Amino acid sequence: xxxxxxxxxxxxNYEKPFHRGLLKDSTYLRENKNxxxxxxxxxxxxxxxxxxxxxxxxxxxxxxxxxxxxxxSISKLIGKSKEEALNIIENYEKMIxxxxxxxxxxxxxxxxEDIYKQPARKKCATLGILGIKDLINKSx
Amino acid sequence: xxxxxxxxxxxxxxxxxxxxATTLKPKCVIDAIxxxxxxxxxxxxxxxxxxxVKASNxxxxxREKVKDLINAKNKDxxxxxxxxxxxxxxxxxxxxxxxxxxxxxxxxxxxxxxxxILPWYELENEIGIKVKYIPLTENHTVTIExxxxxxTDKTKVISIAHVTNVIGDVRPIKEIISYAxxxxxxxxxxxxxxxxxxxxDVTSLDIDFLAFSxxxxxxxxxxxxxxxxxxxxxxxxxxxxGGGMNIAFTSPKEIEYKDLPFRLEAGTQNIAGVxxxxxxxxxxxxxxxxxxxxxxxxxxxYIVKKLKTLKNVKVYNENVEGSTIAFNINGIFAQDxxxxxxxxxxxxxxxxxxxxxxxxxxxxxxxxxxSIYFYNTKEDADKLIEILDNxxxxxxxxxx
Numbered sequence: 007x008x009x010x011x012x013x014x015x016x017x018x019n020y021e022k023p024f025h026r027g028l029l030k031d032s033t034y035l036r037e038n039k040n041x042x043x044x045x046x047x048x049x050x051x052x053x054x055x056x057x058x059x060x061x062x063x064x065x066x067x068x069x070x071x072x073x074x075x076x077x078x079s080i081s082k083l084i085g086k087s088k089e090e091a092l093n094i095i096e097n098y099e100k101m102i103x104x105x106x107x108x109x110x111x112x113x114x115x116x117x118x119e120d121i122y123k124q125p126a127r128k129k130c131a132t133l134g135i136l137g138i139k140d141l142i143n144k145s146x
Numbered sequence: 147x148x149x150x151x152x153x154x155x156x157x158x159x160x161x162x163x164x165x166x167a168t169t170l171k172p173k174c175v176i177d178a179i180x181x182x183x184x185x186x187x188x189x190x191x192x193x194x195x196x197x198x199v200k201a202s203n204x205x206x207x208x209r210e211k212v213k214d215l216i217n218a219k220n221k222d223x224x225x226x227x228x229x230x231x232x233x234x235x236x237x238x239x240x241x242x243x244x245x246x247x248x249x250x251x252x253x254x255x256x257x258x259x260x261x262x263i264l265p266w267y268e269l270e271n272e273i274g275i276k277v278k279y280i281p282l283t284e285n286h287t288v289t290i291e292x293x294x295x296x297x298t299d300k301t302k303v304i305s306i307a308h309v310t311n312v313i314g315d316v317r318p319i320k321e322i323i324s325y326a327x328x329x330x331x332x333x334x335x336x337x338x339x340x341x342x343x344x345x346x347d348v349t350s351l352d353i354d355f356l357a358f359s360x361x362x363x364x365x366x367x368x369x370x371x372x373x374x375x376x377x378x379x380x381x382x383x384x385x386x387x388g389g390g391m392n393i394a395f396t397s398p399k400e401i402e403y404k405d406l407p408f409r410l411e412a413g414t415q416n417i418a419g420v421x422x423x424x425x426x427x428x429x430x431x432x433x434x435x436x437x438x439x440x441x442x443x444x445x446x447x448y449i450v451k452k453l454k455t456l457k458n459v460k461v462y463n464e465n466v467e468g469s470t471i472a473f474n475i476n477g478i479f480a481q482d483x484x485x486x487x488x489x490x491x492x493x494x495x496x497x498x499x500x501x502x503x504x505x506x507x508x509x510x511x512x513x514x515x516x517s518i519y520f521y522n523t524k525e526d527a528d529k530l531i532e533i534l535d536n537x538x539x540x541x542x543x544x545x546x
Contacts (some may be wrong), residue, residue, distance in 0.1 A: 012546045020540075021477075044481055045497045045512050067511060069481040070540060117546065124545045127485070 012117040015078070020070040023077035028065045035144055039137035041129045046072040048134055052141040057088050062138060071118070071127050076134030078114050088142050095139045102128055149433070149521040161492040161526045166311050166339060166470055166517030168361045171422075172429050175364060179422040190417050191390060191408070205417055208424035209407070212371055215427050216356065217347040220376055225410045226420055229370035230338040231261040233357030234305075236372055236410065237334055238265040240382040241355075242303060248274035250302040255280050255288060256506050257310045262336045266305065280306070285465045287315045293322055303332045308340035312498075312515065313463045314470025316344065323352050332378070338362055342430050343469065343519075344439050348373055355379075360419065365426035369419040372410070379406055386412035433520060441520040442469035448524060449516060452531045459534070462513060469518040478540050480512040486543035487514075490533045 028036075034051040041047075046068035053061040062080045079098075083091045098115055100107035104122045121131045150156040155170040162170060182204070188197040190205045206221075213221040227233045246252075252266050256279055266277045278301075281292050288306065304326050309316050323333045334355045340346055341356075342363025348356055355378065360369035374382065384391060384403070391412040393402040403409045430438065449471060450464045462472040475483050484496035495515045516530070536542070 009546060013541050013544055016544055016546065017541060046481075067479070069479045069485070070544060073479075120546050124485075127545065 007116050007119070015114060015117050016070060016074040019074035019077035023064075023073055024081045025061075025063045025077070026065060028063050029061075034061070034063070035141045037137055037141050037144075039133050039140075041072075041133055043129065044069070044126075046130055046133050048072070048076060048137060050076075050134065050137040050141060052138060052145070054088065054142070054145045059083055059086055059088070059091055059142070064134065064137075068133065069130050071121070072130040072133045075115070075118055075131050078117065079135040079138060082113065082115060083138060088145070091142055092139065095135055095142075098135055099132065102132055147433075148523075150523075152429075153521055156521065159491060161490075161522075161529055163516040163518065163522065163526070163530065164493045164495050165519035165522075166314075166362070166515060167495055168367065169364050169519050170521065171366065172364055172426070174429060175366065175422045175425045178425040179366060179418045182418045182421050189414055201417055204421045204424070205415070208420050208427070211424050211427045212373075215431075216341065216373060217349045218373055219349060222406045223373055223376050223379055225372045225374070225379070225407045226415055227357075227370040227372050228368050228416065229359040229361070230259075230336060230357045231370075233370050233372035234261050234334070234336060235265050236385055237355045237357065237374065237382065238269060238305075240385050240410075241374075241378065242275075243269060243273065244383055245381070246273065246275050246302055249276065249300060251276045251278050251298060251300040253278055253280050253293070253296060253301055253304045253306075255282060255306055255310075257282065257286060257313055257315075258305075258307055259311055259336065259338065262305055262307060262334075275302075276300070280304075285315070286313045286463065287466055288317045288322070290318060290321045290325060293325065297326075297329060297331070301329070301331050303334060305334040305336070307336040307338070308346065309343065309468055310470075311339050311517075312470070312472055312513065313466055314339070314468030314472075314517070315463070315466040316340070316468050319353070320351050323354075327352065339470075342426075342435075342438075343442065345435050360423040360426060363426060364429055365423035366416075366419040368416050369423045376406065379410075382410060384410055384412060388412040390414070438520040442518045442522075443467070445469070445518050445522055445524065445527060446471060449518075449527045449530070452527065453534070456531070456535055462510075471516040471518075472513040473516070474510070474513055475534070475539060478543075480514045482540055482543040483514050485545075486539050487530070487533060489542065489545075490529070492530055492533060 028051055034053045036051050039048045048064050048066035051063040064076050097107040097111050118131045121127050152172045153170045186197045186200045188201045190202040209221045209224045212224045269275055270277050280288055280296055308319055326333050332354045335353050337356050337358035341358040356373040358371050361367040391404055391409050395401040446469050453459050458476040460474050480496035484494050487494055497512055
């Protein structure tokens with residue numbers, strides 16, 4: 007992905023994140039995720055029906071990388087089955103950790119392919135999506 | 147004066163504005179630590195041989211230096227700890243836990259560091275004291291009038307920072323202590339941000355207990371001080387028992403402990419660290435405390451003035467004394483600003499700065515903090531301002 011495009015995508019998703027604001031609906035699973043070493047902090051809600059991710063919401067304060075990756079992850083994962091979602095998340099983690107991964111599966115999430123160059127930011131780039139992963143696993 | 151040649155870290159082409167977290171160390175401090183490990187490693191207060199006598203003497207000389215620095219009456223009122231956090235925990239759990247009763251009130255503020263809040267919260271949970279807050283003014287400062295509003299017959303202790311670590315305001319502790327003592331209230335001062343930055347005279351201020359850290363005043367990490375008036379300190383129950391603090395023991399009923407300060411320094415102490423701390427005090431005395439304070443104040447004023455010429459910068463504490471500047475760039479998360487500055491080797495802190503109750507007061511959780519020490523220069527400030535004068539900070543912070 008070209009650098010300018012990555013920056014624009016990240017900034018758009020930081021400034022106007024997708025599905026920000028919690029519903030506090032009892033049919034949603036809920037979890038707080040924060041980075042103890044920095045100041046990122048999210049509450050995340052997830053709704054799963056018949057094994058399909060119906061909705062994900064979040065709220066909280068975090069840096070541009072954490073907020074934008076949360077937003078992009080949400081738009082990427084809604085509508086996926088639990089298995090598909092976990093596969094995407096696994097590939098995303100591999101990308102962040104500089105392992106072999108399936109680029110086609112990640113699409114826009116490859117905006118974070120260079121985050122490994124800033125080790126302190128790895129936690130920012132994974133905070134939201136790992137929260138979603140926890141919630142999917144909780145729903146089993 | 148240019149101090150940069152004395153600080154090896156400043157040869158690294160960095161602008162270091164995180165002095166509130168820890169200061170850099172001059173070469174004389176590093177050399178003194180190295181000298182102990184290289185030339186006279188031995189335990190203090192233990193051996194009968196020359197090396198141990200030298201280690202003991204060097205260690206005890208620093209106690210004398212600390213006594214002089216804060217103008218204590220007696221060197222036995224100086225207890226070495228691992229830092230301000232341990233000092234505060236020691237006085238809260240070693241003294242106040244045994245001298246306060248259920249319903250007694252302690253006054254703190256919402257801009258205290260975690261180490262001056264959490265031990266009190268735990269004490270509230272444990273023995274039922276009540277933690278209350280002195281209301282802050284709209285500039286987030288403490289005044290004697292605000293203090294008087296919350297003092298009651300049940301107030302037994304006031305525990306506050308002399309200088310706070312986010313806002314950097316200097317509290318009127320002389321007035322506070324004098325008022326408190328009229329009411330029979332004891333005062334604990336967290337001096338982590340003040341000792342070595344401004345004159346702290348425990349005798350003229352009449353401070354009951356004072357906690358501070360070596361590493362925030364040119365010394366090594368892992369060393370701190372608890373000062374207490376002798377008769378109060380003598381009632382602090384040790385939190386650690388072991389070697390170095392006892393005279394004799396034969397059974398639980400027959401134990402004899404040493405006098406102050408050794409009774410509160412169980413186990414082998416951070417001998418190298420304390421010796422390094424001594425050199426830090428020498429260096430500070432050489433520069434002069436008034437000179438340090440003046441240099442920091444001038445530079446703060448200079449930076450605030452320049453920051454205000456930049457659009458989109460909000461400074462939260464321009465109207466308070468002290469050498470700390472809390473700011474944000476509109477629309478940019480504090481951490482992104484700090485990461486952006488780091489690309490240019492400018493070190494600032496972002497976050498809540500361990501003062502998590504302060505968000506109640508500021509209405510904002512996270513800020514960037516510039517904290518100044520005397521080796522910072524106008525050139526450092528100019529570089530900071532030049533780098534902040536950029537419309538693309540957020541984009542450039544992303545690193546993609």
